[in-house]
Amino acid sequence: MSPSHPRRTAAAALVLASALVLAACGNPADGGTTEIAATKGADTKINTSPEQDRVTTDKVASIAAGVPERIRETGTLELVASSGSAAPLTFYATDDKTVIGVEPDLAHLVADVLGLEPHINTVSWENVFVGLDSAKYDVGFSNITVTEERKEKYDFATYREDNLGFEAKKGSGLKITGPEDVAGLTVAVSSGTNQEKLLIEWSKENEKAGRKPVDVKYYQNDSDTYLALRSGRIDLYLGPNPTAAHHAATTGKTEVVGTYSGAGATLQGLIAAATKKNSGLAEPLADALNHVIDNGTYAQVLRRWGLSGEAVTRSEINPPGLPKTNE
Incomplete structure (x- = not known):
């Protein structure tokens, strides 16, 4: 039997308070x-640990x-x-x-x-x-x-x-609520992802409105991305919100400054x-x-x-x- 369920539209698709609240944690003492x-x-x-007890x-x-x-x-x-x-x-x-x-x-x-x-x-x-x-x-x-x-x-x-998350260096003062907030900023994103598609469309929207486009950057792996973020070579990293929130929580060096539905503003x-x-x-x-x-x-x-x-x-x-x- 095929499942059915009414689609839930994103009445508030752009939510600054993360649906996933990850906070204040450190590296585990036992490594597990x-x-x-x-x-x-x-x-x-x-x-x-490898013993997952799933x-x-x-x-x-x-x-x-x-x-x-x-x-x-x-x-x-x-x-x-x-x-x-x-x-x-x-x-x-x-x-x-x-x-x-x-x-x-x-x-x-x-x-x-x-x-x-x-x-x-x-x-x-x-x-x-x-x-x-x-x-x-x-x-x-x-x-x-x-x-x-x-x-x-x-x-x-x-x-x-x-949900996608905009991750910035802690204390950046940034607050992402829409395309205008990333105009002229340098933002890293993974190639071939839906977050890349959204970011490029936001950049085009900024140009049409007479604002600066987004300077989109690509890195081979997360470690390179976070090094660039900490050093100030990029302003933001756009990725899956669970990953962004988890990284911010476990390192204490970054923060999620805005979230966005992975399907856009209305879905x-x-x-x-x-x-x-x-x-x-x-x-x-x-x-x-x-x-x-x-x-x-x-x-x-x-x-x-x-x-x-x-x-x-x-x-x-x-x-x-x-x-x-x-x-």
Whole structure:
């Protein structure tokens, strides 16, 4: 059965108060946990050790039966995620080899429902999609935003809200509420992402209004980006809000100075499991996600990573996504 749920528009898509409140934490004394404040007055200890003790759930035969036969016969769900370390989404445990985070946890939970053994492959961002195109991988759990352009090649089953965060050096005095606030600023962003698309459109909007464009910068990895931010070579870094908030909380050297919906000003962005178009996986994935939403294990996973504020009430198949143009 296909899930349905009325679309929630972003009545206040530009929210300066982060949906994910991460604050005041340091490096764990034992190298295996990090403490964050997920909500006011509620601390969450994040387990960063290889021994994850993940939340699990039982197989649901009626949902598992909907998985395409070729996948059922292998008994394995080939999952793919970006190899870039981005806590608390997908990153490496303290052994520097075990893949952990909210994305792997949700992928494991879905595989449980489908009665499949999850196998996580980590590749560069662009190769996530190359691998899906070639059917090398079955499904991407990699903080992938639903966009109208991507829907032409992929099917989606949503599982989290998508909010972007503008991260600045602590004490910058910046406050980002719209395109005019980034006019003339130097902003780093990852290539091929929806945040890049939004930033470029904001820059064009500034030029049309007679304001200075954005000076967009690209770096090979997060460490180079944050070095540039600390040294003042860039003013801002635009990335996923959970990552920005987590970095600000754990280092104390940066701050989130504005957030924005990943789908633009009039639509709440959504993160989704991505599969090759017409692969037959979207419906069982959405059904599995709705099952774990209903049985409470989904909420447990989000809570253990401090991301309860990005929960959805239902998984949707191919909902409206980031438009091809926001003009």
